[in-house]
Amino acid sequence: MSDFQFPLRVEKLRERLVQDNLDAIFISNAENRRYISGFESSAGYLILTRNDAVLCTDFRYTEQASQQAPGWRVDRIGGKPDWLADLVNELKIKVLGFEADDMTVDTLDRFRKSLKNNNANPTLRPTSSICLELRSYKDDVELALLQHAIDIGDQAFEETAAQLRVGMSEKEAAWIFEQAVRERGAESISFPTIVAVGPNAARPHHSTGDTKIVEGQTIIFDCGAKYKGYCSDLTRTVVLGKASDKIKRIYDIVLTAQLAAIEMVKSGMTGEECDAIARKIIAEAGYEEHFGHSLGHGLGLDVHENPGVGPNSKGKLQNGMPFTIEPGIYIPGWGGVRIEDVVILKNSKAQILSHAAKINP
């Protein structure tokens, strides 16, 4: 199978076909398509059987598909869904899994009708998260890209932090970061940069706006770079000028909770067990009600992906999985503190992949 760009990914997906009693899987999700085949495009489908690998896309992308996805047969398809019936019959697919967490009701309905009208009668079986589970473990190719995205984000943040001034707006600060990321070769930011000043920092998902930086208030800066598809994610809390004792105390609680989770997380632990390490410290300091989100999340081709690291995350954290650790304390009307790094489990322990300075207030 060395003719594939990512032979091990294809092999692992085929193992899942066997486990799940599927003859083939029909991949519609763009990131899963890219992960399994290497084909980077907004349009196309993969049909992977236990022996065959077919990439279906329209005339705009067939040339690109052939280049990016060696080992895949590239079929040119049109707007009508009838190609699926031909392929199902040719490849003798009896049980076809599809991505029920990606495909719309309309799209499934169109394919279902077309199969019937063209005398192809596979069992269409809904699947969820098969590729997402594979994607939670990163291989060496992915880790190199993820680390590069993280490095770009770290450097761009530090460059931005050095330029923050009283009177600068949240939007202006976010734009400095975005330019710095792009000038370092990232294709884009990995999500809309959050810059939240003062009382805005009390909202974990504040929409960056025209509020200006004020001396002595917390500024939450949550930002990331996307490099060759891979997404970084970093949060730092910064104060310009003198920080109050209250800010220092809350910053210290959040930092202690973050470092404890990084120190104590082990492979085999569930996401909720990891979350509980940080949550307990924040609760004991009296701020349980003020930490209203999960401790972290996996990241890769999506900025939020498996594993989950929250109060209801039953899945286990394992060696080879990168994820964020980002506790926070939010006080309405006052502000907030959040500190986030990306770690990866190796030899059962967390290694920190982010290296942006923590600028303690």
Place this chain on the structure above:
Amino acid sequence: MSDFQFPLRVEKLRERLVQDNLDAIFISNAENRRYISGFESSAGYLILTRNDAVLCTDFRYTEQASQQAPGWRVDRIGGKPDWLADLVNELKIKVLGFEADDMTVDTLDRFRKSLKNNNANPTLRPTSSICLELRSYKDDVELALLQHAIDIGDQAFEETAAQLRVGMSEKEAAWIFEQAVRERGAESISFPTIVAVGPNAARPHHSTGDTKIVEGQTIIFDCGAKYKGYCSDLTRTVVLGKASDKIKRIYDIVLTAQLAAIEMVKSGMTGEECDAIARKIIAEAGYEEHFGHSLGHGLGLDVHENPGVGPNSKGKLQNGMPFTIEPGIYIPGWGGVRIEDVVILKNSKAQILSHAAKINP
């Protein structure tokens, strides 16, 4: 109903509920949610009945929803889908339309099971494109935003065109445009900028890369700005240095086809009739095989939306609809020419909304 931000939009959607025999519609698509309610967010649902209007979102966004969507009752929901059953029972909804072209198979399944488990038994009826059809007509609020997005894109393109130099890469040129757009107050570009130099210009959906500008070759520049959600879309073809007679001849054919379509399109014409005006001119010049895409498309909150303006577009173009007119000729190994403007039908005729200079080679 003046307590709504967009009373006419709500009213028109309610007329559709009556026409389609629906008690209510369940809106999951983000742009439709924004269009109907004014709520700008990545998470939330609308339930609009003939008398009630409920916006359901999680704790992160309830405050924002109350501000942005006056006239809507804001319900705070959690991760479980059981809130839908409560609402269906409270509002006595018997036939509930959902957006089958947006909702995934998994999401529908979760809601369906939850409804059943909670003794709510509405008929769930798949709908397609109801809001998209309403959105194809732009009201005055939308037209002002769209025109502003177009003006930003036009100015940013002209600023960029003046800076193009032999030896500059496609990516560098695209980045100049993006910075110019952002400095003029756009929140982002409206789609990844296409800069295609020389033979790359033969591919209508070329992925902007490291190819450098060469004297005397065609450069296709396809770009847009997003302002308060509204997307502009502009294409110009530029040559640095002296253009060959072949470039001049092909440019002239494309421009003639574009101007003819703009001159002759009338309200009541179908999209395919409009497409045929330009396609006929290109075919008569001997390049029919080299114009492999549709003449245009509607645009608004999405950069591609209704109406369609292509060889199979049966829908009618009507007063109040903006759309692009963008014929092209593409010659493999050589290059291509595409020219695109946005027009709107008013008093049955097209008015041009784009004002970027056409830099004839």
